Amino acid sequence: MPEQPPYLGIADVLRRRVAEREWTSGDRLPSRAQIAQECGVGENVVRRAQELLISQGVLEGRAGSGTYVAEPRKRVRVVRSAAREQPQSSPFRADMKAVGRQGDWESRTDAKVPAPAEVATRLGTTEGDLCVRTAYEFLADGKPVHLSTSWEPYEVTGGTLVVLPEGGPHAGAGVVNRMAALGINVSHAVEQPEPQQATAEEASLLGIQKAALVTHIRRTYYSDEGQPVETADIVVPTALCEIVYEVPISR
Incomplete structure (x- = not known):
């Protein structure tokens, strides 16, 4: 041997x-x-x-x-469902409350960031067009459980009260509610999950090993006219979270 x-x-x-x-x-x-x-x-x-x-x-x-x-950590459930987009509420906080944990997040927004090529393609714009980029750390009882980086076209929200996702009178209301304040109806989202290995930065933020397994979700919200209004890269570590998709059935 x-x-x-x-x-x-x-x-x-x-x-x-x-x-x-x-x-x-x-x-x-x-x-x-x-x-x-x-x-x-x-x-x-x-x-x-x-x-x-x-x-x-x-x-x-x-x-x-x-x-x-490490403190003992149970995996948290991350539910992906359009039905969970409710006015003035946070699906993440609701998920955490359901399992007796305190849900919160920290964010950092940079306005007027040139869109990288991939982001521009997902938003239907041109590489270099200005975007509002917001990086999120989602926390359960103060510990990070998943990450998200959101991109919104500056031409959609620039000069309005919702230009900063976590600032102003609609702070923290979510993409659907914020766009509604502009008269834009978000009709659906498209998500593409893919298994990947955590980068060094992601591992450091999440407190996991570099190259640990994560699910990378590319999510894009669309208006009822088919216009992309936001796209995000969501990083969910397998060791900390389980992902559940809720699929509505039309009758």
Whole structure:
């Protein structure tokens, strides 16, 4: 039988120390250099062991802070359904409330950002046309569970009270409600889910291992005239969320 890679043995050691409660939930682990010295291995071996345990939910990495014993986390349910677009309400907060968790989000908006080629194609505009870009981190009990980056054509919302998705009198109302304030009826959305591996930035924001499995959803909202009014890239980590699609049946 071939000998197992050293990092698997170190992962077993770290997992056992957590199981025996030498380190408990929320505890910061010693530095990689210290663990490497204690175990007689190189720091790269410790790094690979920690990355494995992060992907398994035993540990969590915090950018610029270190590696910690992960708090127990249950997967949250992310429901995709047009029927959940209700006036002045948040489907995400409703989902979290249903499972006894506090749903919230953090966002950062940049106005007048030139559209990359792919985004322009999805919005039916020209590469370089100005957009309003908003990056979201969706949180359950203060912990990130999925990400989204939204693009809206500036020519649609520019100079109106809804130009900033998270600012003004319609802040946080969602695309459907905000567009309705402009007299635009959003009739449907198209979503394209695809399995991918998390980028380094996504992994850092979500507290998962780089290259961990995520579902990347390309979503575009259309008006009843067929005009794209918003497109988004949604990143849902498999380890933290399950995706459920609700499909209405017409009779």
